[in-house]
Amino acid sequence: MGSSSASSPAAHSGPASLLWFRKGLRLHDNPALHAALEGAVALYPVFVLDPTLLGPARVGVNRTAFLLESLRALDAGLKERGSRLIVLRGEPLAELERVMMQWRIGRLVFEADTEPYARVRDAGAAELARRLGAELKTPGGHTLYDPGVLAEAAGGTLPLSYGSFLKLVAKVGEPPAPLPTPERLPPVGDLGEAERSGIPTLVELGHQEKAAGLAFVTPGEQGALATLSAWTSVPARVAAFEKPATDPSAYAPAATTRLSAHMKFGSLSARTFYHALREAERAAGAYSQPPTSLAGQLLWREMFTTIGAVTPNYDRMVGNPVCRQIDWDDTPALLAAWTEGHTGYPWIDAAMRQLNTEGWMHHLARHSVACFLTRGDLWQSWEAGQGVFDRLLIDADWSLNAANWMWLSASAFFTAIDRIYSPVAFAKKYAGARSYVRHYLPELAGVPDAFLLEPWTMTAAQQRQAGCVLGRDYPLPIVDHAPARERNLSRMRAAYARGRKGESPASG
Numbered sequence: 001m002g003s004s005s006a007s008s009p010a011a012h013s014g015p016a017s018l019l020w021f022r023k024g025l026r027l028h029d030n031p032a033l034h035a036a037l038e039g040a041v042a043l044y045p046v047f048v049l050d051p052t053l054l055g056p057a058r059v060g061v062n063r064t065a066f067l068l069e070s071l072r073a074l075d076a077g078l079k080e081r082g083s084r085l086i087v088l089r090g091e092p093l094a095e096l097e098r099v100m101m102q103w104r105i106g107r108l109v110f111e112a113d114t115e116p117y118a119r120v121r122d123a124g125a126a127e128l129a130r131r132l133g134a135e136l137k138t139p140g141g142h143t144l145y146d147p148g149v150l151a152e153a154a155g156g157t158l159p160l161s162y163g164s165f166l167k168l169v170a171k172v173g174e175p176p177a178p179l180p181t182p183e184r185l186p187p188v189g190d191l192g193e194a195e196r197s198g199i200p201t202l203v204e205l206g207h208q209e210k211a212a213g214l215a216f217v218t219p220g221e222q223g224a225l226a227t228l229s230a231w232t233s234v235p236a237r238v239a240a241f242e243k244p245a246t247d248p249s250a251y252a253p254a255a256t257t258r259l260s261a262h263m264k265f266g267s268l269s270a271r272t273f274y275h276a277l278r279e280a281e282r283a284a285g286a287y288s289q290p291p292t293s294l295a296g297q298l299l300w301r302e303m304f305t306t307i308g309a310v311t312p313n314y315d316r317m318v319g320n321p322v323c324r325q326i327d328w329d330d331t332p333a334l335l336a337a338w339t340e341g342h343t344g345y346p347w348i349d350a351a352m353r354q355l356n357t358e359g360w361m362h363h364l365a366r367h368s369v370a371c372f373l374t375r376g377d378l379w380q381s382w383e384a385g386q387g388v389f390d391r392l393l394i395d396a397d398w399s400l401n402a403a404n405w406m407w408l409s410a411s412a413f414f415t416a417i418d419r420i421y422s423p424v425a426f427a428k429k430y431a432g433a434r435s436y437v438r439h440y441l442p443e444l445a446g447v448p449d450a451f452l453l454e455p456w457t458m459t460a461a462q463q464r465q466a467g468c469v470l471g472r473d474y475p476l477p478i479v480d481h482a483p484a485r486e487r488n489l490s491r492m493r494a495a496y497a498r499g500r501k502g503e504s505p506a507s508g
């Protein structure tokens with residue numbers, strides 16, 4: 001990556017810029033950073049730890065740790081360029097108002113964010129800038145395309161199918177090339193009061209347990225770019241990537257890039273990721289295609305984020321015009337068993353324990369557990385599952401989480417309701433499933449391979465011999481899959497027959 005025009009305080013007489021980082025935790029391909037630098041006499045890079053978005057009840061230890069380490073990495077990158085990150089704690093608008101007045105900020109810049117909480121917050125920030133007489137810039141940067149541009153190109157109604165979305169993207173053209181990384185940044189001025197703040201520890205934020213997920217993903221843009229380059233430096237691997245063929249039981253290393261946490265926090269730019277993949281594909285000659293290719297995964301992200309940006313109530317069923325209205329049950333005991341990995345189905349439980357301990361699981365494992373919770377076995381609302389994922393995933397992303405839960409529960413995007421994952425037969429397709437189960441469910445370590453994915457088929461004597469007595473060491477299945485499948489399928493057919501669903505989302 002090249003360098004942009006180096007900025008120095010002496011060279012400009014422009015405003016003091018405050019760059020408010022939220023996502024977009026990177027210096028490469030960062031449109032907000034470029035907008036903040038334009039002619040600025042001083043640059044104040046700020047991150048505000050927002051109590052509404054933090055705390056153990058709201059966010060698991062892995063995501064909190066990932067965020068804190070990402071902030072440290074961002075601070076290091078800024079320091080290498082003559083700047084630093086200023087980390088504040090508190091209600092963002094109150095903090096911004098305080099420091100904008102103290103530092104006499106003439107320009108406020110942040111990356112546009114389409115999530116509902118962010119929209120309300122950012123409207124307040126825009127009003128604050130107006131009140132303080134500061135210029136406001138909010139360029140995009142989280143996605144390949146500006147969601148508004150795609151919605152407009154769609155002529156009012158965004159397509160809900162991937163094929164049509166690809167056509168829309170083709171109409172708009174290739175995403176813009178990444179922006180260069182600045183080599184030098186203007187120094188931060190006198191910080192006054194804010195100087196006392198820094199990046200807190202996990203314990204200070206109320207987390208006692210270990211962030212085991214950080215063993216698999218290195219926070220910060222350098223970590224992201226290193227992982228990306230490890231993939232793209234082997235073009236044949238990128239070219240051969242077919243998502244449905246990747247193995248959900250592979251965990252160390254995973255069969256997919258595991259770059260999702262970086263995409264969530266923006267420590268990897270979508271455009272940098274996409275263009276690097278396209279370059280690797282071209283280098284390889286022949287390559288897989290969307291929807292299954294790696295570049296195709298980024299287009300799923302694009303589609304789900306863009307639709308989320310214009311769809312009311314995207315993260316819930318009621319009032320969501322793309323979501324089918326289904327009479328889900330509400331059984332807290334079933335939800336709790338699923339959440340904790342105590343369903344009695346080892347494949348489901350191993351995946352949920354992986355989520356609990358490491359904050360990640362493979363896409364097809366997400367398919368399995370989401371189908372199991374909703375239309376497959378337990379008939380619980382996708383919103384409940386979405387909430388659990390939102391708390392525990394490192395990569396929890398408001399749009400992607402909602403969209404994929406709607407998909408798996410056949411509430412939107414996907415309608416092949418009789419395609420239901422078996423919590424046993426599906427796992428049997430993977431040679432690694434048994435070691436995956438043994439790794440995440442140590443209580444099953446002594447169970448012979450033949451019974452491992454369906455331990456209830458062991459006799460009482462076999463259970464004693466394996467050191468795993470069902471009902472004592474590991475639960476009996478909380479549901480009988482075959483009859484549950486049939487029962488749920490007929491409930492789903494009835495919901496489809498009622499046909500209650502709104503219109504396609506309008507652009508807006």
Ligand SMILES: Cc1cc2nc3c(=O)[nH]c(=O)nc-3n(C[C@H](O)[C@H](O)[C@H](O)COP(=O)(O)OP(=O)(O)OC[C@H]3O[C@@H](n4cnc5c(N)ncnc54)[C@H](O)[C@@H]3O)c2cc1C
Nearest residue numbers: 256257258259260263297301363366370395396397401404
């Ligand atoms: C029920 C359910 C909930 C999900 N919730 C989230 C979530 O909160 N956050 C999240 O990032 N992904 C979510 N996904 C999508 C997907 O499972 C993850 O993005 C993926 O497993 C992350 O691993 P990876 O980075 O190795 O993916 P790779 O296969 O290496 O893909 C590269 C990138 O493409 C994007 N991507 C891949 N698959 C999808 C997809 N189906 N939809 C949208 N973008 C995709 C991600 O940014 C990912 O990092 C969910 C999937 C399901 C079934």
